[in-house]
Structure formats: C-alpha cells, structure tokens
Amino acid sequence: NAGVTQTPKFQVLKTGQSMTLQCAQDMNHNSMYWYRQDPGMGLRLIYYSASEGTTDKGEVPNGYNVSRLNKREFSLRLESAAPSQTSVYFCASGRNTFSYEQYFGPGTRLTVT
C-alpha cells in the first residue's frame, strides 16, 4: 500500500515552460487535493476534486489547471511557469465520508528560474 505518490520529486523549469505534476493514490479515496507550501505562508489549496469527474478551485488557482484522470490520479499542470510558482507542491487524498482525514504525498520541489 503506497498511499499517495507524487512525481517528480524535484524539477527546475525556466520561465514560460510548461509541466505536469502527477499524483496517484491507492486508498480508493473519493477526494483529491493539490496544495502549495511557501515559507511563512503555510499550505494553500490550489484545486481539489471531490469525486472522479469533478474539479473545483481552491484559494490560489491562477496559473494552474488540473485533471482528475480517474479515481486514482489527479494531475496539476503549469501551462507557462513563472518564478512566483516556485514552491513545494503537495497532493493529498481523503474519503470525505465517515473519516475526514487527509493523507499527503511526499511533495514536489519546483524551482522556476
């Protein structure tokens, strides 16, 4: 049982380049989330998906797009990376019924130069 996995672990991009961060969970959870963590800012929600086929914006969605490919996978895409998107990105999943705990992946450290 791997839990929540994220790829890649590290990435360096130049301004204007695009990339997709991948996330997968094997816990059969309905909900999945993307957060970013910046020094002194805590974690902030970018996008979330309450169930397969649905996505919705969080607190800081600008500059990002997401795809809930199936129940297991939830990807985050940066179409044109900017230095302000340098951050650590975390994916999480949760049942959203009975037990509301969220389970986090190990994170992707992204640097945009």
Place this chain on the structure above:
Amino acid sequence: KQEVTQIPAALSVPEGENLVLNCSFTDSAIYNLQWFRQDPGKGLTSLLLIQSSQREQTSGRLNASLDKSSGRSTLYIAASQPGDSATYLCAVDNQGAQKLVFGQGTRLTINP
C-alpha cells in the same frame, strides 16, 4: 475568510517536558480540525482529527482539544522525546468539503 494562526512559530524544550502547542481560528463555524506533523523535506502526517461535535481526541502521548466558541485548539504532547522534533500544523475545514485552511506551523525542537 477563515484565518488560522499558530503561536509560537518555534519552540525549543528539553526532553521529558510536557508541552502545549496552540492554534486559533477566526471563524468558529468549523466542521473539523486536524493536527499534522511535518518532518523536514517530507510530506504531512495526520496526527489527530477532531470533529466539530467533539471536545478532544487522544492518541498515545498526544491529546488535542477543541473549543469552538473561543476559536482555539491545543495539542498537548506528554513526556516529549527528541523524535518529536518536527513542525506541527493545524488545519480547519469550515466548508464541509475538506478544503483545509492551514496555520503556518510551530517548529518544535526537543533537546536531549
């Protein structure tokens, strides 16, 4: 807009002490509150979740309390150990959709 604050930002104590970490939130209409632990360079690990109808939750040496009316939660760590050194974050869900709002965390160091 919900705001979550954790004070202090950093705390250093000798091994064996009991300690309390604080979390406050501005909107008391929450569904639940969750405490997480984050080790350097790692993801978050859920420690305790308190539903809005509950007053406290316990797991081993950890006890979390919730006072919705005052907008406060505390995480009590008994008999602290060097392995407890980490950053502790609290997060609240006040929309029922698990769209968590996080505090900035308290970086805890336990000195042997």
